[in-house]
Amino acid sequence: MLCLFEKPLAGKAQIPPKREFRAVWIATVDNIDWPSVRGMPADSQRSEFVKILDMHQRAGINAVVVQIRAAADAFYAKSTEPWSFWLTGQQGRAPEPFYDPLEFMIRETHDRGMEFHAWFNLDRATFSKLSVVTPDHISNRKPDWMLTYGGRKLFNLGLPEVRSYVTSIVTNIVRNYDVDGIHFDDYFYPYGVAGQVIRDEVTFRTYGNGMTLQNWRRENINQLIHQLHDSIQAIKPYVKFGVSPFGVWKNRSQDPEGSETTGGLTSYFDLYADTRKWSREGWVDYMAPQVYFSTDFQKVPYRLLVDWWVKNGFNRHLYIGQGAFRINRSTPRDRAWNDPNEMSTQLVYNRQFPQIHGSIFFSSKSLTDNLNGVRDTLLTNFYRYPALIPPMPWKDPEPPLAPKDLKAHPSPEGVELFWQEPDPASDGDKARYYVVYRFERKDKMNLDDPTRIVAICVGEQTTRFIDRTAEPEKRYVYAVTAFDRLHNESTPSQVNVRVSEQ
Numbered sequence: 319m320l321c322l323f324e325k326p327l328a329g330k331a332q333i334p335p336k337r338e339f340r341a342v343w344i345a346t347v348d349n350i351d352w353p354s355v356r357g358m359p360a361d362s363q364r365s366e367f368v369k370i371l372d373m374h375q376r377a378g379i380n381a382v383v384v385q386i387r388a389a390a391d392a393f394y395a396k397s398t399e400p401w402s403f404w405l406t407g408q409q410g411r412a413p414e415p416f417y418d419p420l421e422f423m424i425r426e427t428h429d430r431g432m433e434f435h436a437w438f439n440l441d442r443a444t445f446s447k448l449s450v451v452t453p454d455h456i457s458n459r460k461p462d463w464m465l466t467y468g469g470r471k472l473f474n475l476g477l478p479e480v481r482s483y484v485t486s487i488v489t490n491i492v493r494n495y496d497v498d499g500i501h502f503d504d505y506f507y508p509y510g511v512a513g514q515v516i517r518d519e520v521t522f523r524t525y526g527n528g529m530t531l532q533n534w535r536r537e538n539i540n541q542l543i544h545q546l547h548d549s550i551q552a553i554k555p556y557v558k559f560g561v562s563p564f565g566v567w568k569n570r571s572q573d574p575e576g577s578e579t580t581g582g583l584t585s586y587f588d589l590y591a592d593t594r595k596w597s598r599e600g601w602v603d604y605m606a607p608q609v610y611f612s613t614d615f616q617k618v619p620y621r622l623l624v625d626w627w628v629k630n631g632f633n634r635h636l637y638i639g640q641g642a643f644r645i646n647r648s649t650p651r652d653r654a655w656n657d658p659n660e661m662s663t664q665l666v667y668n669r670q671f672p673q674i675h676g677s678i679f680f681s682s683k684s685l686t687d688n689l690n691g692v693r694d695t696l697l698t699n700f701y702r703y704p705a706l707i708p709p710m711p712w713k714d715p716e717p718p719l720a721p722k723d724l725k726a727h728p729s730p731e732g733v734e735l736f737w738q739e740p741d742p743a744s745d746g747d748k749a750r751y752y753v754v755y756r757f758e759r760k761d762k763m764n765l766d767d768p769t770r771i772v773a774i775c776v777g778e779q780t781t782r783f784i785d786r787t788a789e790p791e792k793r794y795v796y797a798v799t800a801f802d803r804l805h806n807e808s809t810p811s812q813v814n815v816r817v818s819e820q
Contacts (some may be wrong), residue, residue, distance in 0.1 A: 321754070321775040321783045322431045335669065336768040338705035339604075339637050339676025341381035342685055343437065346404050346583060347388035347445065351682040357407025360415050361779065364422060377693050378701025381433035381676060383501050385812055386420055390443045390473075394420030397486070399580045400452045410452040431751060431776040433707060435499035435560065436491055440484050440542070441474050441506060443471040453611055455537055456483075458728045465518060468511040475506070476534065478522040481542045485549050492553045498803075499558035502551055504608060506539045507590040509583075526611035535590035547601040556713060556803050562639050562678065563593040565611065566738040567630070581618040582604045597632040602711055606678050610641030612654035615665055618642050620664055628673045633763050635675040635708060638668055642684035658690045665700050675708045681747050707752070709805045716745040717806040721752060721798045723780070724811040732786040737798055737811060739781055749800035751776045754783050755810070759793040765810060788817045796812075 345351045352370060353363045356483045374382065386393040391402035391409060395418035400410040405419065413419065420436070427434040443457040447469040450458055457464055457471045463480050464471045473480050488500055507516065518535075526534045543561070550559050564585040568576030572587065575594075586589040596602045608628050611618040627636055640661065648656040657663075667737045679685055685693045719740035726735045735754065742748050754773040757763050764770065788794060794817065797810035 319655065320777075321773040321780065333769065334700075334703050334801060335705055336766050337675070337708040339678075340379050340612075340701055340705055341383055341433075341435070341637065341676065341678040342379055342682050343678060343680045344370065344382055344682045345680075346383045346385040346393055346402065347439070349404050352384075353405065353691055355566060356404050360417050362685055363405075363413065363419065364417070367419075367423060369430070370686060371430055371680060373693075374431045374682070375432065377685060377696045378704065378796050379432065379696075380686075380696040380705060380707055381435060381498075382427055382682075383435040383437045384423060385439070387438045388442070388489070389439065389449070392493065394491070395744055396490065398490070399417075400455060403450075405436070406750070409455070418544045418775060420491075420495055427572075428496070431691070431774050433498040434496075435501045435505065435558070436495070436497045437501040437566045438488065440502055441472050441475065441508065442445075443473055446470060460554065460698045465516060467508050467514055467516055468588045472508060474518055475538045475542060476518050476525055478525075481538070481545060483787075484542065485545050486544055489549050489553060492550055493556055497557060498544070499560055501560050501562065503562045503639075504564045504585070505588065506585075507535055510588060513661070515569060530612050532587070532590065533768075535798075536586070537590050538615040539591055540595065542603050542747040543596050544599070558710065558713070559601075559637075560606060561593065561596065561602050562606040563591055563637070565590060565607045566607045566618060567592075567594050567626075575630075578622045579618045579626075580616075582679055594630055597630065597634045600632075601636060603713065604637055604641045604675070605631070605783045608639040608680070609664075610639065610644060610680070612652050612660055614654040614666075617651075621667055624667065624671075624674070629672050635680050635683070635710065636673055637676045638664075639665060640672060640677045640679045642679045642689065643681055644687040645684060645692060660711055661690075661692050662695055662699070668715055676679050676705075701787075703766060704774060706772050706774075706801070707805045709807075712803065714745070714747070714804040716743050716747065716802075718743045718800040718808045719801045720808040721800050721811045722748070724796070724798055724813045725797055726794075726813045726815040728815065730787075731785065732784050733788040733794065733796070733815055734783065734812070735783045735796055735798065738777075738783050740800055740808065743802065747802040749808070751801050752780065753801065753807070754785070754798040755799075756785065756788075757795045758795070759814070761793060763795065763797065763810075765797065765799070765807075790817050792817050 392399045403409040424434045465474045541656040566584045568586045570576040613620045644655045721739040752775040754771045755770045799810050802806040
């Protein structure tokens with residue numbers, strides 16, 4: 319393993335956040351982000367993913383949310399569902415030469431000190447009426463589980479056995495892969511299609527239990543979310559569970575608890591997703607609402623919708639879903655997306671709220687293509703300094719112990735630091751990575767200032783770092799802290815050193 323972040327220190331008038339979730343969605347459906355061409359050789363797939371990761375890491379991104387199941391298919395080997403069409407060009411065909419994309423992606427992501435969240439589409443069994451699926455695809459094996467709507471086959475989430483099946487797909491990943499999070503997007507019941515009706519009336523008559531059709535559908539999704547939360551918690555309590563819903567829960571005209579927006583679509587009434595309830599009940603660890611509206615959009619202004627989510631976070635993490643894909647795509651009703659400062663305006667607004675723990679950008683290509691300079695803005699401004707992922711005290715309140723036996727020695731290359739791995743904490747957690755801070759002797763030590771970070775050293779065995787930016791004849795104080803998997807930070811170990819003239 320290695321120390322990942324080595325930049326010269328610099329002062330700033332305003333200290334940037336030390337803790338911030340900085341993520342990007344990497345979409346595989348329809349080859350939006352990766353792989354760029356379906357059926358490309360495995361070596362090309364791997365090199366392309368590494369290039370994407372490296373670009374995001376350089377821009378300050380510290381997590382990726384990768385779509386590994388787009389339509390009851392798989393971008394991973396340990397699956398009961400067939401290989402994805404978007405991976406190999408034919409559903410059911412394995413990559414050539416063979417490899418497990420998910421194992422590879424997780425390893426490469428973790429080697430860069432980033433989190434990997436596995437993103438699932440839970441409702442979609444086929445992508446379109448033209449989809450060619452394998453004979454053993456779930457839509458062929460269990461036709462009675464399917465609803466046909468909008469030219470697609472969708473899972474009938476009113477059936478208890480369907481909810482159990484979806485849960486089994488997720489728990490298989492949790493058991494067999496070293497993911498940091500499980501992630502669902504906004505597809506629960508489908509977005510409306512004019513002239514079409516969801517034909518689940520037979521299931522409703524069987525399981526409705528006196529509820530209205532609308533409340534029954536919402537309760538189906540509530541049960542699934544609760545079941546997923548409990549199942550993940552039972553297998554690996556440290557794995558996070560998050561959802562990225564459509565941005566508007568309800569409008570205030572529909573409910574006094576709703577947002578001051580006037581948009582027509584809501585997650586509660588149109589997608590049957592009572593997202594506010596999931597945070598309030600503690601069934602999710604984070605919510606990442608898709609606030610894909612500009613600051614000037616009259617029906618759903620960015621600031622008003624963000625304000626609502628800030629007030630309805632219920633002590634869970636809130637990451638704003640940023641609509642980077644809309645940059646340079648203004649519409650007559652939402653013109654601000656052609657303004658090169660629009661994304662900066664949104665990020666500045668977010669940072670005034672301690673209840674907002676970060677952002678997820680849709681999608682990867684928007685940043686790697688640097689639409690309207692958005693990646694440059696992150697690299698040189700908002701994400702210029704590293705940020706550590708915020709901890710989740712309801713999952714793990716116990717910090718690791720401090721690194722042991724810290725030493726520093728001037729060397730021809732700079733200042734070389736050594737330390738020993740701490741003993742496991744009282745909860746059994748070991749140190750997963752280390753952060754090295756540097757201060758001049760006259761400075762007040764402030765570990766909340768990320769501009770003082772000179773290295774993030776990833777891996778339990780990484781207990782050495784060379785500070786090549788140390789200046790001759792300077793006296794420094796170094797502090798090294800240990801972090802566990804859920805990003806709790808230890809107390810610091812400190813050492814003083816004087817850099818000699820070489």
